[in-house]
Amino acid sequence: MNGRMGLQRPSRQYLHRYNRARFHLELCIWSCIGIARLIVSWTERRIQSSGLLLITAVSRSGGTASCPALSAGRSWIGPAEMTELDPARVPNGHLLVVTRGESDLSRILRQAPLARVVQPAQVDMASIAGCAAIAVLGGSEAEPLILPARARALIDAQITRGTRVFAEYCRGIDGLAVAIDTVDTRHERLVWRGDDLGAVRPGDLLEDQAGRRLRMQAGSVTSVAPPLMQYTSATLAHRHVDLTSEPLPVEHNGIWFERENLLFSASRVANFHRARFAPMSQWSHVIGAIANWLTGQQLVAAEDRAYRVGFDDELAVEQAVRHSVGMAVAWFRNNELLVEGGRGGVLEGFATEITPEGRQPPQAPLGVRADCTGEAALAFELHHRLTGDEASAATARNLRDAFFDLFQVDAPGQPDHGMVRWAEGDWDVCYQDDVARGLIGHLLISMVDQTTTHMEQIRRALDFLISTTGTDGTREWVSTPRDLIEPRRTQLASTPGNRPSAHFNSHYAAALLLAGRIYREPSYVAIGVRCLATIMAAYPETTREMSETSEMCRLVFPLATLVLAADTAEHREWLYTVTRDLQRVRHESGGYLEWDTGYQARRSRRQGEESSLLVSNGDPVVDLLYSMNWLPMGFAQAYLATGDSWFRELLSDVSSFFTKAQLSSSDAVIDGAWARAFDVELGEVYGIPNDIEWGPWAIESGWTVAPIASGLAIGLLLDDWAPAYARSQADRGL
CATH class of the missing domain: 3.40.50 (Rossmann fold)
Structure with missing residues (x-):
């Protein structure tokens, strides 16, 4: 015993037990460290396999x-450059x-x-x-x-x-x-x-x-x-x-x-x-x-995105286009845009606002719109003809009936007799070009099938518009109740409209030309010719609303229809001039960039109101609400009217672009749709947010999704439709 320390020396047996315990403790510690390293290694591999990017x-x-x-x-x-996690970091x-x-x-x-x-x-x-x-x-x-x-x-x-x-x-x-x-x-x-x-x-x-x-x-x-x-x-x-x-x-x-x-x-x-x-x-x-x-x-x-665009490049264009049309039609159904299966028309679409939670609300203020209803009717009809889907055929019939039964005024003897109202939310106004686009789908099917379905309602709608059309074939941009009261009504019909604008009058002219050819009504053709002659006399300095690109895109279908209804060398030259001019703004992606020489468009560079997407000429942005959306139907009509394979090539090119710009997502609101603004360099929806209502993410059932899908579908039906167009061209004696 050590008296100074008061400590007893450990026995040999005690030291043996102590060393053994220490050995087991160290073994346990090193085992835990090994297990921890295995867990870290496993976690690293999981992180890599989950698609995470490490910087x-x-x-x-x-x-x-x-x-x-x-x-x-x-x-x-x-x-491909992902690296292992470095524990030292x-x-x-x-x-x-x-x-x-x-x-x-x-x-x-x-x-x-x-x-x-x-x-x-x-x-x-x-x-x-x-x-x-x-x-x-x-x-x-x-x-x-x-x-x-x-x-x-x-x-x-x-x-x-x-x-x-x-x-x-x-x-x-x-x-x-x-x-x-x-x-x-x-x-x-x-x-x-x-x-x-x-x-x-x-x-x-x-x-x-x-x-x-x-x-x-x-x-x-x-x-x-x-x-x-x-x-x-x-x-x-x-x-x-x-x-x-x-x-x-x-x-x-x-x-x-x-x-x-x-x-x-x-x-x-x-x-x-x-x-x-x-x-x-x-x-x-x-x-x-x-x-x-x-x-x-x-x-x-890396892969956590709200949407994707494009198809596999190896997919044939025709297959991609057919799939694209199907996605567009499914978009209507998946979002319940068809009111009562189409009997109540179709809702406008979705607003441009995207909340921080990722919700995109419906475009609610106007409710059901006549133009969207008419354009959607054609899309569903064409989907039926491509696929044989009877549900699409029934929806198309419902939408055609709704366009006239719900929105056309039937009041013989009254100044608004025949007027097609714009929308539930704006009941007493009429935009002629919107009405015309709603009519064009009915007219195309009538021409191809040689039927006269809804002929009387179509004639009443056109006669109402003609009653307030100026002597130069153009109309004011909208008809309101005050325009139907004398002497205002007579004044509009007896003086030039002075509205050489493709935005407001080109499709109106196309509807007159188609109806004149189908119904053998020379006065319709004459007014349609006069309207387009007025616009082309001003071209390229037309009265632009959004951009010069928009004007050119909106002119292709009407000018092609002009060749179909009244073929002359001058009319053909107008079509080719506008189409050649369009190629100056074509991007290598197949998109047609927004352009506005002199920035003359009324909505150019605006804030706090409706606005163009264009800031500077050369910006890599295309507009799928006011410009490019008209091209698939336009190029298809141009090919059918002229037989020129150049237009068929242009149609194939622009169709390929639209298959690659279509949105694909787990979110039904955008899956199968096209939004207004598309940046062709970024390959995504992007544009200036100035427009107060129809901004970059606006998705319209008419104007955008339906007319694009219809143009793509007609491109797949060109050979089926060509005989009907040939008959129309052979029958030119009105």
Whole structure:
């Protein structure tokens, strides 16, 4: 016994037991380490197989509050370049994700090593202890996140300690004053003011659709660097602006560094995929850069997109076109746009607004529209003829009947007798070109089948329009009740309309020409010829509504019909002149770009009203509501009227384009549809959001989906229809 230490020397037996226990303990520890390594390796393989893109990490020790903190390292890596996760790059501690619900961004951050996801009320010392970074995501809900007091205090303390924090759509954090209110971003876009990320350059314009953002109070933001993104509503540019001015006031801030370690987003970006932020690849870079700065690893779901476009290039054009027509018809059915199976007409379609939750509401204000109903009738009839689908045949009959029974005024002796009303939501007005497009489908089927279905109603509709047509064959853009009262009515009919506009009068002329040929009515043909002669006398300086491209596209079908009804060398030259001029704006994708020489169109570069998609000639944008949508039927009609294979080649080319621009999605609202704006370089829906009602994402049942599908279908029926057109051309003696 050692009296000084008071300790007894261990026995040999005790030491033996001690060494044995130590051996087993060490064995257990090393076994656990081995199992942990296996789990990490398995997780890495799972991350790779799930399609995640990994981007070289930003050093967690070298980041600053300036933009380079989001631009260091490589920008975008394709699937073939994915690399193994490097455990040495994983930061010490876990990533704490604070959110009220799942979102696109939370799903990405979940993939970070050691990520923990908690509700705001669950933030406590246990969850926050040892965390290396924090993401506070408020954008999963409509109202901005207000952190509970305990969570706020704990997270603010972490910010003070230097922990990196990304706070999104959150009312107040770390002394940042509460925002004034939230603002709708429907007519705004975000301009990137950060460093060059490769795919995202300073001055690039990014769209968050009809999003929401916090409007910060002046003087409340004390950011350590210029903002990375700011909102602008006054920028007339397609995708990029030159940054020559200082940043806008803080009320316009989108994303910025409030501290070196606090990145704040007033923008509601949590569901950037679901809400169809555009351009998609650029938003993936921005979100990836944020994840990179926050975690040291950038994890982006490469395949997580709201929609796709295009078919397999190896698919034959005819097969793709046939499939495309079927998708378009299914779009009507899947979205219940057919009221009572078509007996109540067809709804207009879907508005351009896309909410932060990814919902796209119906285009509700006008309800059922006559023009959409008439155009959809032709699409369903042609689908029946392509496939033998009897349900489509029945729908087409219902829609044809609804067009006349629901919308045409039957009041003999009254000034509005024969008028076709525009829509349920605008009952007492009549747009002649809209009525005409509704009639043209009936007239084409009558010509091909040699029938006179609805002949009396068609004649009444045309006679009503003729009664207020000017002496030059053109009409005012709309008929209202006051136009039907004398002496206004007589004045309209006895003076020139002075409206040489394809937008307002070209299809009206085509309907007159078709009816005149089918019903052997020389007066109809004469007025149709006079109308197009007036337009072509002004061409190319016609009275443009949207763009010069729109005028040219709208003229092809009427001028082809003019050749069919009254073939002369001059009339043929008009058709060929317009078609040749169109080729000047053809893009290599097969799209026809918006163009407006001299920017003369009434809706050119407008804000706060109906607006063209065009900002500058040469912008890579096509308009599938006012321009290109008319070309499939136009080129098909031109081939059938002339027999020239050039027009058949143009039809094949534009049909291929439309199969590749058609949307494919798990969301029924857009699956099988075409939206208004399509950027041919990006290969996605993108355009300036200036139009107050029919913006880039507007999807019209008539005007867009039905006429495009009809033109594609006629292209597949050319050989079947050619004999009927030959009969019409042989029978020219009216």
